Structure formats: structure tokens, C-alpha cells
Amino acid sequence: MSALRELRRPSNLVGLGALASIGAAAMLNLWFIDSLGETSFHRIQAVWLLVGLVSGGLLSVTSVDLVRRLAAPAYIALILLLSAVLLFAVPINHSKRWLDFGPMRMQPSEFMKLSVILALADVFDRARATAPWTIRRLGWPLLLILIPFGLINVEPDLGTSLCVLLIGGSMILYEGVSRRTIIGSALVMLLLVPLAWTSGLVRDYQKGRVVEWASLDEEAVQSRRIAPASQPEQALWAVGSGRWLGRGMEDARTSVLRHLPFVYTDFALAAWASVYGFVGTLGLFGVYFALLWWALHVADRAHQRFDALVCAGAASLIFWQFVVNAGMVMGLLPVVGLTLPLMSYGGSSVLTVMMSCGLVLNVALRRRAHG
């Protein structure tokens, strides 16, 4: 069995070990968060991790042909689902994101990220030409990115839509773009940002978060007339209170975390950082780095453009969610509703990450098959 032999490669062991570590950390963290209140997120998350493990495992052994064949129908189906979300979903927190399927709720935008990766990889792979790509030839890929971006953005879900944009952008850059196109689009971006700010495309609550973030420096915190502290402030204080080695669970339990909203989803890292401190959190970062290194390593060893692109896409998915979420919790970035891969509670998110890893594993296991 060549696949088993491949699995035993050190790089794969590193990657899968990192994934398992993150999963374990997620369970530990959610178990701790559940002890703050009377919640049971860690159990549900465990179920989702198992479901993710199965679907990721299945994806890892599925033939790449089938995956590629399913890319286009899945993409179209998800676009339809996203439209259905806009039409039928019941708003939760002023945002329509979830579709109800009986007892389960599904967030199509999460799976859209994965679908965009596959679709882009497929489109690039089908193209006869190699890099560098110019803006004229990038029409299709850009369309594939912008349609879901637009649909998710009007939900409104700025975080996920930006994530789709970041993943797509990363994949395009990874594929290779001509220098003129890069400079040109950078200039266009610079022009678009103020335009989006003033034209109402950026909603008021989003502006508020940016303003909140901008006022998050030390002096502002001290002189603010607070009652009570804002969410990012509390997150920042929770992270800061971890110090070098963390407060430990008993101490952290009675800390600011009790009053931190969304500590089980978007602000899960704040709980981790508060309990395990700088050392523990840096360790977690290291584990994430190991996972990303593995994905890119697999991409490096891939024998097909599609494989490399899928791995790079999966890596960018995990990377951007990780960076944006961690940056947000630590006050580097404004509050954007992006989850920390696996650590944040949420079925769709867990499934998406596990399936991306499954795709990477798929590539890793097939490395020798074609070679």
C-alpha cells in the first residue's frame, strides 16, 4: 500500500500531528469555556470534529478525477444555496447566514470557500497557458471569486466574503500574475477602499468596528468613558492577563472571560491566551505554522498544477482565517467575524477546515501514484 507508506512520511506526520493537536487544543479550550457557563459546546464540537474527520478522510482517498468533476456542480449548487440564504434565511444577529435543515443549520458561505479553491484550481489547471497571467485573461477566475464575494457580502458577512477574496487573491498570486497586473490592481484597490468607505458599501457597524479598533491603543483605553468595556477591549485585557505562563484555568475562569461575548466562537483564542499565557499561545501559533508548512510542503511536492493549487488554496484558507482572527483578538485588526480554524465553535467552519486538510492529504497520499 503506497498510500500508507506515504502517510508515514515525516512531513505528513507533522501535518496530521499538528491537525490533531489543534483539534485537541480546541476540545480543551471549549471544555474550559463550557465551564464558565452552563454550555456544552465542546461535545457538539467533538461531534463535528468526528464528522470532519470522516469527510476529510473520505476526501483524502477520493479519486482526484471525481473531486475535479464535482468542483463545478458543487460551485453552482453553493451559489444557489447562497441565493437561497438571501431569500429564505431568518436573520440571526441582523445577518442572514444560516440555512435550516431540520435540526441542523448550515452556513453555505463556509463551504463556498472550499468550492472557490477547487473551482479556481480547476480553471487554472484547464488553462493552456502558464503564468504570468494578465488582467485580460483573469476574467473567469475573477468572476468565480467575485460572485460568491458579492453574495456573501450582502448577507452581510464581511468576514467570510473578505476571506473568499483573500483566498482567491492568494491563489491567483500563487499561480503567478504579471507585474503590471499586480501594480495595476494594487492601485485600483487603493482607489476603491476610500470609495467603498464613503459610498455606503461599508456598513455603519463595520465602520464602527474600525473606529473602535483605531481607538484601542493604551491611552485610549485609559481615558475612555467605559461602561462597560467594549468587546475587543475585553478580549485584549483577557489576552494580556495571561502574561508569560497563563493564569491557569481556575484563575482565568473568574476573569474577564465570563463577560466576553462570543468567547466560544470568534474570541476562543482570548480564552486560550488567558489560560496558557504567552508560552502556550506561541506554541499554538507554532502548531498552526506546522500545519501550514505541511500544506505548502505538499504543494511543493505535488506533480500537478491542480494539486499544488488546491494545497496552496487550503493553506491560504487556514492561514487567512488564523491571521485575521488572531489579529482581531489581539487588537491588531478590527473585529471581523472570522473563526479561528478548529478552535472556534461551529460545524460548518470545522467541516470546511477538515475537508481542506483532507484535500491536502489527498494530494500528499497520491504523490507517488503518478510519479
Add this chain to the structure above:
Amino acid sequence: MIPLPIGQLFDAKAFEVRNRVAVAMVGCGILVLGARLLLVQVVRGEQYEQFAAIERVAKVRASAPRGLLLGHEGEVLARNIESHRLELLPHRIQPQRVEPLLQTLRGLLDLTDAEVTAAGAELRRLAGKRSKPVIMRRDLVSTHCPFDSQRLELVAATDYAFCQTCGRSFEPPPKVATCPVDRKKLVPSGNGDGVHCPACSREFSGAKACPYDETHLHHGPHILRCPMCGRTFDDEVARLRSHAHLLPEARVRTEIQREYPLRYLASHVLGYTSRVNDRDLRPLEEGGDARFQLDDRIGRTGLESALDTLLRGVDGEEVLVRRRGLEERSDVQEMLAELKPMPVIPGLSARLTLDLALQREAKTAMAHVHSGAVVALDVRTGAVRLLYSKPSFDPNSWAGRLTAERKARVDSSPFSPMLNKALHPFPPASVFKVVAAAAGLEQGVVRPSTIHHCPGYYEFGGRRFRCHKHSGHGDVDLRAAIAQSCDVYFYKVGEALGIDALAALGAEMGFGEATGIELREATGLLPTRAWYEGGRGRYFPGLSLSSAVGQGDVTATPLQVARVYAGLARDGVLPDVTLIERFEAAGAAVTPLLRGADRPMRLQAETLRQLKRGLLAVVQDDIGSGSRARLPGVTVCGKTGTAEAAQRAPSDAPPDIVRWMLDDHAWFVGFAPAEAPEIVVVALVEHGGSGGHVAAPIVQRVLERYFSRRGQPGATAPSAEPAPAAVDEP
């Protein structure tokens, strides 16, 4: 199956570079995050840890304590006390819990069957529903006596028995057959098993059952005693609080309530406060006041209303910090200081000019009359020493404890208890004759030696104007006319002067204008020819005759009269009237009150001398009408007045009220000592009869009180004497 074009041109070399770049970028990203983590957790960690220790920072409204109202010697006239009420929360009560709950409460509080039944019905109706709390009992006993607001003192437990049917409390029978509080002989009550005091209706019984309805009595200890009335109580609030675990559906709410310890004594001066209503809470644009919040109290009448802004102070903010066990650190203190809570500015306390000894004397002197007012001014300063209006009301009842029956009783009273009669216009009658006399002297219409004959009436314009002495005064000069209050003399003066000259000098002397007192006052009326012709029907010359003797349409308030006579007493300078001695903040006097200036009457010295001569004769001369105001050792000047004020009673009024309303208003104004006047006192008895007979003795008693105290060295402090227990309205 269409074959997929797998294995496209693949430049592995190019991808190798990209992968390295990608790994480098991922590494960079994580390094940036790690650096940030270092900054947040290690560099600034200690500070954030402090912030994180603050569980909650909240700014809440902190109410400013309302300023006190104090008497001249510092006696407390209005203060703030806590009042507790027991509320039951319907939404927390299940229908089957109503009965056990009431039984529990019954064991803790003395509740009568009727109270329990009523509350039970209300609770069963509302059980489980979200609705306003059911108030089980207001004024729970805790620190103050519910009857006279005295602070309760802790005593050894005394046994008492409570009847749940009639609500009476029975104390153990005393050894002697007299009431331990008022020493009255006790009389048997009910079936004879107990005795009670006929004066204070305190009940004593050692029996197992109530002497009235044979109900089995509920026995218990009482540990609080009121030093004023001697009643014993239990600390109901403490009892409820210590049994809170049995009463999850109940809560005790505390509110600050205004308390007026002297009850009826000066209620028209003090006024009362009550909780803001919907009208007060209207938004600013609808004419409301943005300052108020739901549980605020607002002054409604009297000084509580007039000085509301000063007494109220300014509400501020309080920073509430709930923090965990970490030690206090200075940067947290700095952070809290940076929150800049608005400071609370406590309300100013007002020290009034009222002399409570005089106030009590006036109250006693008026005990036998139905309705009226007594005012005393310090001639030298215009300070109000006494302002009493009868009947009075208990502001404590209005400050939140007003029952519908009580309000109905007051509203339907023919004697208008809420009306401050000292500031209400009445026909001044003969006390107004000083205006006619002064105007006559100033205009040269009359000289001190001018003699008119009084046959008991004066024919004018085809009408006979009667003198109050129907047999006539005979030949009288000005002094005798004032002393005997001869109407005919002043009819003639008025005829010669005309109504406009009278009104002009009346205004000059202080009638028809505000006195400057801080309370809302009526200004009275000085009719002129123009006033009659401008909408009041026809003017005819006879009106100047009635005006000259203070009848017709002339009205003046007792306070105005007091001020005018104070002006005469201090040689023609009208004082600005005030009730406020000074304002105090934290015991220290603050910026003196801006007061209106004194105003000269612009009367010639000779005129004043002649007026005083007449006023002195009123009291001190044997022919005078006010001889009942005479005081041994002090010369008193004064003037009587008997105003025709017959009013038609409402058709449903009882016959004694109809008769009462037909009688004249009795006036007397006096000042003393005549040589160097110090105090002026006005008494008005509404429908009281003759001024010389009814009002003069009241003034005399007040003056006597004033001078008796002044005569004793070191006895000027009325606080030194025991407060009479009889502050209740009889």
C-alpha cells in the same frame, strides 16, 4: 466519461519558488502575530491584567440628597428618612404558592384577616403574570415610628398580642389603672377582658382572646420603642430580610421620603414633596423638565416647591467598580479618575426665619376658630417669624402616604386646609382705614383736628352707608375715628379723596403688590375708576366710600397687611419680606440670599405720627376697639377690622357651615413696643366675627409669648423648651 485534461504543463521549478515565498509569508505573518502577542501579554500584560480584574465598571446616577428645612434655631422642619415597603412580585408566584406565602408573611408581620384576604385575591388574579408588584404593606417599621417619625430605640423585648380580625395590638396590662403614656385612667374595653386609654386608644389585655371579637390573639415580642409616643414595635424590615430565603417572591424596597416632624405646625410654609408624575416626566419639547427621572421627588407647594432647585441639588454620577481579588493599583485608580464622574452636589439646606415658639403659640391661640391665618414679621428686617394658616394639613400624608379618603376629606372641607390663608386675599375692612387716613392727611382733606359727626350712617348717592356702630359714634376727630374704627368718618374722607387717590396711596403704602416672600402669593386688589370701567361694570362714586373702609372690591392678604403695618411701625419704610434666614451647605452658611430692597412709603413724618397716634389709641385708649390686645408692660399699637364677608354656602352644606359663612371676617393687626417696634402680628379669622373680640386676643397671645421670652435673659432659644406632644391637629 469525458477524460479530464489532467497533467497540464507544470513548471515545477516556478512553483518551488512560490512555495518558498508562501512559506516565508506564512512565517512572517505568524512572527508578526507572535510579536504582537509578546507586546500584549508580556510588555503590557501587567496593565491589561489590572484592567481585566475589573469585572464591571459602570456609571450610575447618584441622587443628590435633598437639603433640609430648618427653623430659626436649627429645629428640623423637613428631613429625609428611609421608608420601606413590602412588594410581592406576581410573575414569580405560582397560584399554589399564594396561600403558603401569605401564611409565611402572617407569621412575620401583623396582618389582619382583611389585609390577607385582599392581598390573596389580588395575587391569585395576577399570579404568574408580569405586572406591577403588589404592595403588601407600606411604611414597614424599621428605624422610625410610623406614627410620629421619631427615631425608635432598642429596648428589652416586651410582649404584645395582636388580633388578626380587628388589627388591634394589646400590651400587657399595667400594674396601675392609668395609661403609662398620658396618665389617663384606663377604661374597660369590649367584653371587659382588657382596658384601654380613652386619650391615646392604647389597648391593654392579658387575655388569650381579643376583648372585642373573641379572636384568638397572636402573641409575640416587640423590641423597638418610640420615645415620643411610647408605642412598641418590631423591626419588620429586619424580620423580612432575615427570612428572605422563605420569600423569594417578595422584596423590600427602600425609598427616600421627605419627613416633616412637626406635622401640622408649619405645613403651609414648608409645603410637601411627592413623586414625579407623568406630567413632570414629559419630554422637554412638550414642556416637561428633563431633569427628572422616574423615582424622583419634587416639591409641590410651599418652600419645597419655591426652593425646589436649591434644595434638590444636582444629581451626579457614581462609578461602580466590581473587581476581583487583585490588590488595588494606582493605574487602575487613575483609570477610574479618568472616567470623570459628575460629582454630586448636595442640595442646600435652608434655615428659615420662623420662630417655632410663636408658631406653636399661634396654633394654640387659634384652637377655637375654624379657619384663619396668623402672620408675624420682624419689623426691623421683614423676616417672617410666624406664618400659620388654619386649618392645616399634615405634609407627611401628602409626601407619599396620602390615602384617597384622606384627600377626599381635605378636598371637601369647607375650610380649605390646603389654602395658605396668610397669602390669600380677603377684604381688609378697617385695617385698610390707615390708607384713607394717610391719604386724607397727605392731601389735606383731613387734619388731625377735623371733626365729623357720626350718627351711625351716612347718606350718599341715595344710599345709606352704615357705620358698624348703628347708634353712631357722635363727634369724632381723626384719632378717635381710628381708635373706634368709625366708618362714617372715613366715608367722608373717602368721598373727598375719590377712589383713585385712595388706590394711589394704597399702592404707595404696599397694598396690591407682592411682599417679596418666597412663596407664591396673591397680591390683592386696589380698585381704581379705570379698573371698574374697564370691564368690571359701572363705576359710581359710592365705591370710593366702601374702598375707604376696606370693603367693596378692596382685598389684601394678611401678609400684606403685616408688611404695611411693619412699614408704618418703622417710620414709613416697607421691608422686603423673607422666610429665609440663610442657606447652608454642610453646616456652613453659603452665599447670602439676594433680597429685594426696602422701599420707602413716601409719607410725611407728621402723617406717620398721626397714624401711630390713632393706632396706639386703638389698643391703649379705653375707647379703642382693640383693647383686648393690651399687654401688661408693653405698649401695643394696632387696628381692628371686621369685614363684611357673607358668602352663600353650597346648597348641600350643613346648617352650621351656612351660618358660619354668613359671619364677618375678623382682623387684627398689632405691633409692639410702640416706642421701638420689633414685631408686627396680624390675625385673620375667617368668618370669625368681630376683629376686636376674636382676632385681637390671638395677636395678644402671640405678642405676649414674644415678649415673655424676650424678657427672660438667655431664653431666646425655643429649642431649649420641650416640644409639646400636641402637634397633631385637634
